[in-house]
Amino acid sequence: EAGVVQSPRYKIIEKKQPVAFWCNPISGHNTLYWYLQNLGQGPELLIRYENEEAVDDSQLPKDRFSAERLKGVDSTLKIQPAELGDSAVYLCASSLGSLGGQETQYFGPGTRLLVL
Amino acid sequence: KQEVTQIPAALSVPEGENLVLNCSFTDSAIYNLQWFRQDPGKGLTSLLLIQSSQREQTSGRLNASLDKSSGRSTLYIAASQPGDSATYLCAVGSSNTGKLIFGQGTTLQVKP
Numbered sequence: 001e002a003g004v005v006q007s008p009r010y011k012i013i014e015k016k017q018p019v020a021f022w023c024n025p026i027s028g029h030n031t032l033y034w035y036l037q038n039l040g041q042g043p044e045l046l047i048r049y050e051n052e053e054a055v056d057d058s059q060l061p062k063d064r065f066s067a068e069r070l071k072g073v074d075s076t077l078k079i080q081p082a083e084l085g086d087s088a089v090y091l092c093a094s095s096l097g098s099l100g101g102q103e104t105q106y107f108g109p110g111t112r113l114l115v116l
Numbered sequence: 117k118q119e120v121t122q123i124p125a126a127l128s129v130p131e132g133e134n135l136v137l138n139c140s141f142t143d144s145a146i147y148n149l150q151w152f153r154q155d156p157g158k159g160l161t162s163l164l165l166i167q168s169s170q171r172e173q174t175s176g177r178l179n180a181s182l183d184k185s186s187g188r189s190t191l192y193i194a195a196s197q198p199g200d201s202a203t204y205l206c207a208v209g210s211s212n213t214g215k216l217i218f219g220q221g222t223t224l225q226v227k228p
Contacts, residue, residue: 040220041218042207044218056214102148104165105162107152108159110157
């Protein structure tokens, strides 16, 4: 069974440019998460989707970040415009049900973003 | 606000040694506690999940314990191997927010 797929794996952009990350969760998983991981830190939740609905986006900086999960499967996270401080690893995860922190989440390899 | 702390931040041991990684959390209102492994440039792999009603979980050479009342968990690795070298993250499933709250991780190096 394929795991969580993310692309691209690496991205280097100049500040003020837009960037987008893509995630394909494990087949049949209803819940999808986007996390931000800074160097030397644990991941922090940006947004959680149950099917197509964003049920928790309280940590998403909405002035520059946006996300969508059309048809309740794949998801895209966008930053526009990117700032130097956005350099980090962006992780996508999925879980079978809708229990959030109560169930096992499966993580993708992440997209490593460097903003110059 | 739930805070999760892992000590030490880094650890280097010779192969074959038994070792303990520590995790503490400030709010006992949790669903569970999970230990993850992260290899360089890779995502997270779930190692063990302990429900809040449980005291410990075991998988192979790994044993994780949970003391919810004191806000502590330990991950015990027996007979360490160079392949165990990675960053180990603990995370609590918060009852208040429904989120996974992560510690900053312990980077383990096992020397041959």
